[in-house]
Amino acid sequence: MKRFSPAGALLVVLAIIGTSCAPGPGASAPTGSSEAKPKPGGTIRYGLVRDPIHFDPHVSAGQSSVSLQGSVYDGLVEYNDQGKLTGALAESWETPDPTTYVFHLRKGVTFHDGSTFDAEDVLASLNRIKDPKTAAPQAPFVSSFTKMEAPDPFTVRITLAKPNVTFLDRFVGDSNSTMFIASAADIASGFDFRKKTNGTGAFILTTWEPGGQYVFKKNPKYWKPGQPYLDEMIQVVIPDDKARVNALRSGEVDYVENVPWQELATLDKFSTYPYSVSWVMVRLNSGKPPLDNKKVRQALNFIVDRQEVMQLAFGGQYHVIDGPLQQQGNAYYWKELEGTYKKDDAKAKSLLAEAGYPTPADVPAMEMSVFSTFAAHNDPAQVVLQQFQKFGLKVTFKAIDVATLNANRGNGNYQMQMDGLSFSGPDPDNLRAFFHSAAVGHALAAKFKNERLDQLLTQGAETTNVDQRKAIYKEAEQIILDEAPWVFLLWRPTAEAAAKYVKGYIVVPGGLGGQNFGRWEYIWLDK
Known part of the structure; x- marks a missing residue:
């Protein structure tokens, strides 16, 4: 007892x-169970x-x-x-x-x-x-x-x-x-x-x-x-996307997670559940040079062509993240922030020059860690890597497994890391879990800190007035975009099937x- x-x-x-x-x-009663x-x-x-x-x-x-x-x-x-x-x-x-x-x-x-x-x-x-x-x-x-x-x-x-x-x-x-x-x-x-x-x-x-x-x-x-x-x-582990979907088709399994967008339209004989609550981004470790320089982080965001990433990696589905950090339709979506980061090579070169790198070739070599057997990470990573290299940066690809991916999030043992995440809900307080300096989700390990942002993210959670919260989170997003702790890419398509x-x-x-x-x-x- x-x-x-x-x-x-x-x-x-x-x-x-x-x-x-x-x-x-x-x-x-859950949807879909009312018919019997x-x-x-x-x-x-x-x-x-x-x-x-x-x-x-x-x-x-x-x-x-x-x-x-x-x-x-x-x-x-x-x-x-x-x-x-x-x-x-x-x-x-x-x-x-x-x-x-x-x-x-x-x-x-x-x-x-x-x-x-x-x-x-x-x-x-x-x-x-x-x-x-x-x-x-x-x-x-x-x-x-x-x-x-x-x-x-x-x-x-x-x-x-x-x-x-x-x-x-x-x-x-x-x-x-x-x-x-x-x-x-x-x-x-x-x-x-x-x-x-x-x-x-x-x-x-x-x-x-x-x-x-x-x-x-x-x-x-x-x-x-x-x-x-x-x-x-x-629960059966089937890392290969094609094999996992084929296991559903053959009846080897009854349900699968992470259905690739290319396969979704072919599953007309199955129940499918498409949605999008997941970001795709490149984590930037602010504690490691040259990414400890905000201008370099901003430059990376101007180098990337998000539309191309979305088209080649996800068939053009869902939405790029070139400014607002919430989904369209959210009460905290700031339309005026759209286009904050559109591809602009001239702007990127100017920022790198201000950071002390006269040409892209002068920027120290960097490494991007990628969970390479997961298409939702590997496919956009390949596109971004090519874009960085075409611009003239020396960026190499480092394949990692999922255990290393998860460990890196907490220990900061990476320079750049392709990653994805799902917000727990539509409230902008989600940002605090990643960008407050005490956040285990990113900032703590990556040594990212902005004192004004910390104040705003704390204040936003404590404020009940909706208009006041909107003002707080708009300023918070502006600071996050300016600090560029990540290369923000897109909301990716996600689906299960059964x-x-x-x-x-x-x-x-x-x-x-x-x-x-x-x-x-x-x-x-x-x-």
């Missing part, structure tokens, strides 16, 4: 200003583009990893199929004032090892995320809490120094910043979270083989009544496509 030490034997009397109560589990009643049973085989790098519920490792993490672990809150916040391990929450959140936890939930979930696990998880040794992307967020306490075993109270308008959304997390809840006992015992799992999620990881397959059995004690529908899920008998899968609306993964409790097979 788990011991519980209340944070003070006090009666907590809350003057409730507003309460948000979660609907019952499964209250929102879900059928329990069966095994789904899921084609992954790569191995999950590790299993740690507090350290993000991209889309393929979060599909595993999200199946094994749960967070306090989640998005439903309408893109609305709803309760997960927290049944409901309330905000007695703008800087206080009180979570009422779900009772009767157990971890896969049979131990009971309660507030002790939440506090231990948050403290582990905050611990610098964990290197969790959400550490700056959790470190901003002034107090975390548990008035009783099923209540957690968090106090902030200032309001944070994206507080609850941040608790959902995404493939860049996970916020799952682990067992306090595991955390205290030094459990190897990278290689072992013990969550409250819908599936239990039973066996796994790197480069092979990951086998999950349903959690018979899952807290969502009647779910998961599937008895078993097998056999017609796979039901219950959706693309979460509202710019939340990155939340699609880890919702396997809703999937069922109509066969």
Whole structure:
């Protein structure tokens, strides 16, 4: 039996200003499941583009990893199929004032090892995320809490120094910043979270083989009544894009992620789920010369022909990023910033000259690291590399694997790195996860810092007035574009595909496509 030490034997009397109560589990039926009643049973085989790098519920490792993490672990809150916040391990929450959140936890939930979930696990998880040794992307967020306490075993109270308008959304997390809840006992015992799992999620990881397959059995004690529908899920690693799609066609797998744009139109006999929430960009390490010079970083942005990259690498689909950092239609899309970085060789040469390089040949040799077996990175990288070389720069291609890609993001062991990312949602607070100087997502490792930008990104999260927020984030984007920490390229097409008998899968609306993964409790097979 788990011991519980209340944070003070006090009666907590809350003057409730507003309460948000979660609907019952499964209250929102996922799109695509309304045509028939879900059928329990069966095994789904899921084609992954790569191995999950590790299993740690507090350290993000991209889309393929979060599909595993999200199946094994749960967070306090989640998005439903309408893109609305709803309760997960927290049944409901309330905000007695703008800087206080009180979570009422779900009772009767157990971890896969049979131990009971309660507030002790939440506090231990948050403290582990905050611990610098964990290197969790959400550490700056959790470190901003002034107090975390548990008035009783099923209540957690968090106090902030200032309001944070994206507080609850941040608790959902995404493939860049996970916020799952682990067992306090595991955390205290030094459990190897990278290689072992013990969550409250819908599936239990039973066996796994790197480069092979990951086998999950349903959690018979899952807290969502009647779910998961599937008895078993097998994630199969198929790095080659063509082979992965052919595995779907042949029936070797039932579902695949990362369908190349060239293949999408050929899958008319399958269910396809196209969307775009992913950036393609080149990370620039501001801590390594010559990229420690802002003018060089700006010059690289003027050298690139984004339309050519989009045409050759992605068939001309979706939108270039030549200025605004949000998608068109977003309330924080600044049309007047369009064209900030259009191809302009003369401007690039002028900037390089100002940086002390009279000709492109005078710029020191640079290296671009690329996850070369992943077409969504390799194809645009090849185009950008040719453009740099045609301009006269000495840039070489360094092929890396996905584990190195992920490690480089955190340790800064690169000069330039082709990369991609998905925002957790449409709010511009996403920028803080990459461009605030304390951000594990980029700035910290790349030694990128702008004090005014830090102020704005912090202020934006604390400001509730919409007009004031717009002014803040417009200035923030202008600074980011001027600082040029990345070569901004485009929003790329993304898609999944499945056999017609796979039901219950959706693309979460509202710019939340990155939340699609880890919702396997809703999937069922109509066969």
